[in-house]
Amino acid sequence: MTALTVTHLSRTFDVSASWLNRVVERKPRQFLQAVNDISFTVPLGGCLSLVGESGCGKSTVARLVTGLYPPTKGDLRFAPGKKGDALSAQMIFQDPYASLNPRWRVKNIIAEPLRELKLRDTKAEVTERVEELLRIVGLSPTDGAKFPHEFSGGQRQRISIARALASEPEFLVCDEPTSALDVSVQAQILNLMRRLQDELGLTYLFISHDLSVVRHMSNRIAVMYLGRIVEEADTETLFADPKHPYTKLLLQTIPDIANPHRDREVAAGEVPSPLNPPKGCTFHPRCPMAMACCSIEIPQMREIGGTRVACHAV
Amino acid sequence: MISLSLIRKSDLWYSFTRSRSAMVAAIVLAMLILTAIFAPLIAPQNPYDPAQLDMWKSELPPIWDQLGEWPYVLGTDTQGRDMLSAILYGTRISVVIGIASVALSLLVGLSLGLVAGYFGGVVDNLLMRFGDVLLSIPTILIAILVSTVVRQMLPPELRDVGSSAVLVLAITLSGWVQYARTVRAQTIVERSKEYVQAARLLRVPARRIMVRHILPNTLTPIMVAATLNFGMAILTEATLSFLGIGMPPGQPSLGTLIRIGNQFLFSGLWWIVLFPVLQLCLLVVSVNLLGDWLRDALNPKLR
Numbered sequence: 001m002t003a004l005t006v007t008h009l010s011r012t013f014d015v016s017a018s019w020l021n022r023v024v025e026r027k028p029r030q031f032l033q034a035v036n037d038i039s040f041t042v043p044l045g046g047c048l049s050l051v052g053e054s055g056c057g058k059s060t061v062a063r064l065v066t067g068l069y070p071p072t073k074g075d076l077r078f079a080p081g082k083k084g085d086a087l088s089a090q091m092i093f094q095d096p097y098a099s100l101n102p103r104w105r106v107k108n109i110i111a112e113p114l115r116e117l118k119l120r121d122t123k124a125e126v127t128e129r130v131e132e133l134l135r136i137v138g139l140s141p142t143d144g145a146k147f148p149h150e151f152s153g154g155q156r157q158r159i160s161i162a163r164a165l166a167s168e169p170e171f172l173v174c175d176e177p178t179s180a181l182d183v184s185v186q187a188q189i190l191n192l193m194r195r196l197q198d199e200l201g202l203t204y205l206f207i208s209h210d211l212s213v214v215r216h217m218s219n220r221i222a223v224m225y226l227g228r229i230v231e232e233a234d235t236e237t238l239f240a241d242p243k244h245p246y247t248k249l250l251l252q253t254i255p256d257i258a259n260p261h262r263d264r265e266v267a268a269g270e271v272p273s274p275l276n277p278p279k280g281c282t283f284h285p286r287c288p289m290a291m292a293c294c295s296i297e298i299p300q301m302r303e304i305g306g307t308r309v310a311c312h313a314v
Numbered sequence: 315m316i317s318l319s320l321i322r323k324s325d326l327w328y329s330f331t332r333s334r335s336a337m338v339a340a341i342v343l344a345m346l347i348l349t350a351i352f353a354p355l356i357a358p359q360n361p362y363d364p365a366q367l368d369m370w371k372s373e374l375p376p377i378w379d380q381l382g383e384w385p386y387v388l389g390t391d392t393q394g395r396d397m398l399s400a401i402l403y404g405t406r407i408s409v410v411i412g413i414a415s416v417a418l419s420l421l422v423g424l425s426l427g428l429v430a431g432y433f434g435g436v437v438d439n440l441l442m443r444f445g446d447v448l449l450s451i452p453t454i455l456i457a458i459l460v461s462t463v464v465r466q467m468l469p470p471e472l473r474d475v476g477s478s479a480v481l482v483l484a485i486t487l488s489g490w491v492q493y494a495r496t497v498r499a500q501t502i503v504e505r506s507k508e509y510v511q512a513a514r515l516l517r518v519p520a521r522r523i524m525v526r527h528i529l530p531n532t533l534t535p536i537m538v539a540a541t542l543n544f545g546m547a548i549l550t551e552a553t554l555s556f557l558g559i560g561m562p563p564g565q566p567s568l569g570t571l572i573r574i575g576n577q578f579l580f581s582g583l584w585w586i587v588l589f590p591v592l593q594l595c596l597l598v599v600s601v602n603l604l605g606d607w608l609r610d611a612l613n614p615k616l617r
């Protein structure tokens with residue numbers, strides 16, 4: 001059973017200067033291809049993770065999936081949920097500071113979905129549900145009277161999770177929910193999210209730039225580079241047998257607790273600008289295995305024993 | 315409701331108690347406004363009631379002069395009108411017009427700024443260019459234009475009654491632009507924040523997102539602008555009345571009083587013009603001091 005099927009999804013942003021500036025400086029229009037022809041499926045009740053460096057288009061995928069941005073091309077389809085109509089996606093955002101309205105009390109933030117979607121009828125029922133949600137995410141019911149600035153980053157992320165749960169979603173998009181947090185707090189939030197997944201039967205699309213975070217969350221991992229998926233495999237397969245040179249590079253950069261001083265290959269070069277991506281395989285300027293054809297021809301996605309990978313050298 | 319203890323604990327109150335100029339300005343302003351509101355109760359005379367005017371008491375100098383007479387503390391004008399009463403009633407008119415025009419400008423400016431910032435695109439361009447055009451014409455010129463045109467359209471018996479409304483309209487016409495710009499800029503910042511996206515995911519209607527989520531987060535700079543503009547509005551009203559296109563002599567505001575008094579400046583009746591001028595200065599300076607303090611107190615970079 002799949003919860004979400006994404007096919008050939010693309011999103012382009014118009015980043016041209018204003019009309020007047022273009023005319024005066026004789027510049028052409030400029031487009032940024034943030035997401036480029038990606039396809040994946042998310043299993044119902046499972047977790048697919050998207051991994052990649054900053055700027056590779058992860059948040060854009062999240063916003064496309066939740067419907068905050070319309071896709072430029074391609075299609076995404078949710079399976080029917082428990083109530084029969086298409087699954088609705090809720091989102092947990094990257095920045096715990098910008099994701100809560102600073103002027104609202106926490107109880108009103110969490111009650112908003114209940115009121116907007118009319119999930120509870122009376123005031124008493126709303127209050128009761130808000131307190132229950134606060135307890136579920138490990139906060140105290142009395143915290144509802146406070147404002148967001150009275151909480152730490154980790155606690156704010158708990159509030160965000162409570163708000164997302166309030167709308168009784170079956171599908172959650174988690175956009176780097178822990179990247180702004182301390183390592184010790186990260187583990188707590190990740191454990192909370194895993195517990196909630198088990199208890200509530202949620203489906204996750206989980207986004208991170210950190211493979212080690214993703215390892216404990218996901219059934220399947222898709223690696224993104226400059227708007228494209230370059231490799232997709234089951235979690236254990238990906239860690240045991242990475243095929244794409246970029247995946248190998250990402251795995252090498254994970255800090256090794258057992259052997260912190262091992263020699264690591266430095267990630268060669270910078271991420272190229274998505275405004276002006278390299279021709280052929282966009283990874284070729286940094287790739288240790290690059291061949292002549294890599295700078296000419298875009299590698300197609302192929303399936304090799306359960307792994308989908310796009311590379312000429314595999 | 316904001317309770318009193320909450321106010322006392324707030325940073326703003328603390329900063330207020332630390333700023334001597336703000337406290338003095340607040341006390342002076344409170345006194346000016348209170349005496350203006352309660353003018354009918356405390357003024358010795360109703361300056362609008364011709365029956366209370368006494369020609370024998372005209373052109374009396376202030377009380378500390380040898381020729382001064384009780385209860386005409388600040389003297390009388392050429393028609394025997396008590397200056398103190400005229401000033402209190404005049405301040406009332408000035409303050410009411412100031413408050414009304416700030417309130418109307420806020421209503422127009424906040425709504426248009428929110429809509430322009432939230433929706434962007436053509437709506438934004440049209441509204442903001444219209445605002446630019448209005449801002450490029452001096453306020454006084456717009457006000458003169460509006461008040462002459464509107465007054466011509468009103469029937470003669472309504473002209474006096476309608477003149478305060480015309481003034482409010484004229485001041486609002488150029489006043490809303492500043493609020494609209496401030497709110498628009500802040501709305502564009504807030505719109506892209508993730509709490510707004512969270513609300514959009516819940517399909518909260520745009521109007522409710524603007525009013526309940528974004529508006530409260532734009533109010534800090536608006537409060538400062540509104541305070542400073544209250545002073546500006548009073549001055550604009552005074553200027554228009556001084557030029558003879560504001561409040562009529564039958565319902566004199568401070569500006570009208572200054573215009574009337576100006577004619578007698580060189581005949582030695584200095585008190586007829588000096589006291590209204592002083593009152594106007596006191597009013598505007600205390601409003602501006604308060605506004606300056608508010609701007610600094612709410613600016614996180616200056617704390």
Ligand SMILES: Nc1ncnc2c1ncn2[C@@H]1O[C@H](COP(=O)(O)OP(=O)(O)OP(=O)(O)O)[C@@H](O)[C@H]1O
Nearest residue numbers: 013015032034053054055056057058059060061274
């Ligand atoms: N609304 C937008 N308008 C124009 N460009 C955008 C917009 N949103 C994203 N981009 C661009 O698209 C690219 C991908 O952005 P995105 O936020 O999806 O990256 P990301 O993988 O989430 O990065 P990070 O890890 O830093 O969050 C970036 O180059 C970004 O500048």
Ligand code: SF4
Nearest residue numbers: 281284287294311312
């Ligand atoms: S296609 Fe070529 S450049 Fe791209 S990852 Fe494979 S080997 Fe490297």
Ligand SMILES: [Mg+2]
Nearest residue numbers: 058059094175
């Ligand atoms: Mg992101």
